[in-house]
Amino acid sequence: MRRSGWIRAAALAGCAMLVLAGCAADITPRVAAPGPPERTECGTLTLANLPWVGYEANLAVVGYLAENRLDCTVVVKDLTAEEAWAQVAAGEVDAILENWGREALKKRYIDEERTAVEHGMTGNKGVVGWYVTPWLVEQYPGITNWKNLNDYAYLFRTPTSDGKGALLGGDPSYETNDRALIRNLKLNFTVSLTGSEEKLIEAFREAERNRQAAIGYFYAPQWFLAEVNLVHVKLPPYTPGCDSDPEKVACDYQPYDLDKIANRTFAESGNPAAEMIKNFQWTNADQNEVARYLTVDKLSRDEAAKKWLDANPDVWQDWLPVA
Template identity: 85%
Template structure:
């Protein structure tokens, strides 16, 4: 009895061990889900600076916070929009703080080469188009429709425009559809680039002050619209794809929700500046206020940023990465 009982007990125990071993063989080790990148020191942050004051306003505020709150060494590089993308892809620039569309560059650098990433919205609404001065609309109400522009082309002629009306442009690096629009809408105009955003603004300012005709390319957000309320001309409405072929464009400019672009390695590095930039989000009015400090009040970027930041702590504190 004792011997057979012991044998039965041993058999049961052995079966249990085998069962447990079988279960153990079925258990796979758990792999932890990837978490956020480990935080690192900021070191050097390189920001592209494109040639319009609204972009400079973004740079002023982000740069000041990066230096004062994250202990970054900030390098600001003056570049055109296209140069910014190329240097960002090459790792020579960490971020573009205000991107207007550029679907072709996104396709190349974000989707195909995967060296850049979309890095959040700025909160700004971008509107590009043709504008005229307010006094001109009061004098000639029909001028706000593109269908009537040829009737008023004579107002914008100059001694060197070859009998055509002059449509003002800004910086040569700005990507525009103006020449194609003039050609495809059969308008009796020619484009004259002023050379910079500042000169374009001054041309509109003098035209309004002296009641001289002026029509040209312009955009929002732009602080100058709070000084002279330029009137947007109605071109044929924008529809998705109507500007797909630059040579055949015959529609208004696309409205934009402006975004930020980052070098992929920088965005995934754990650098606290990458998180600050991703969180950066404000309004057209905010940007215009800082741009006005820079342009009208002639403050430095740091001075303009500090003035705005001191008045709006409830906005920018949410941009900072947690300690």
């Protein structure tokens, strides 16, 4: 072969190899970017119900929409917060609709076991602390400063408080720092549990009505504050980490941006109820309105939910999954 012919043949061979290489590149499988999970039917939706009426307001509205807009069969389980977290992790409950902190449970079930996930914010701002009845503040203006509480402890004595002031509490399952605060701030008080949120509210109501002294653990959002404007006692201010050791805590409660918790498999399943629950978000005023329907107006969950939903379509329409 002449040199020019050899060069021409070599060039053609090289071109052929490039073409083949290009073809090989073209037929290499491409991996698609992961998209959202495929939409499924709702089926059975199991929700926790925790022992305070603000939570029940969330449950009423979310449950009503799940049944009437997503065709879910809603199952409700009455649980404490600790029980609800354990059942979410086990897949026996799909979601908790209002969570207050619970950092130890988040560490266990979300970070370590990876069986649960944070599932969006509720939009509610949680304020926990010690509160007194309004008439007391008018009569004793200094009573809202924790440094003065021992001077007024005698006002709160009861037949069962052993000569100390009784600090009212609600449901025994509530996670509080009250006993540690009393001990570490050296206050002449003792915790006196009423047994439930309803009984705690009634104790404050009766105290204000009869001008009796009452101090206790309370929180917002709570519809009752519109009826009796309880006054927040100023404890040493909260700073991040001041409550990290439950035995040594000597500061006020952390303010909370309340969130929702879901079983990880449920959250990632494509179930339309999972998407709606994640989107669910409203204000303290919204929650208090539904809670008042439930407690004062004595409406059923469905009646209370429908009344609020009918009046607020601009709020809840954005919660529903896009078709």
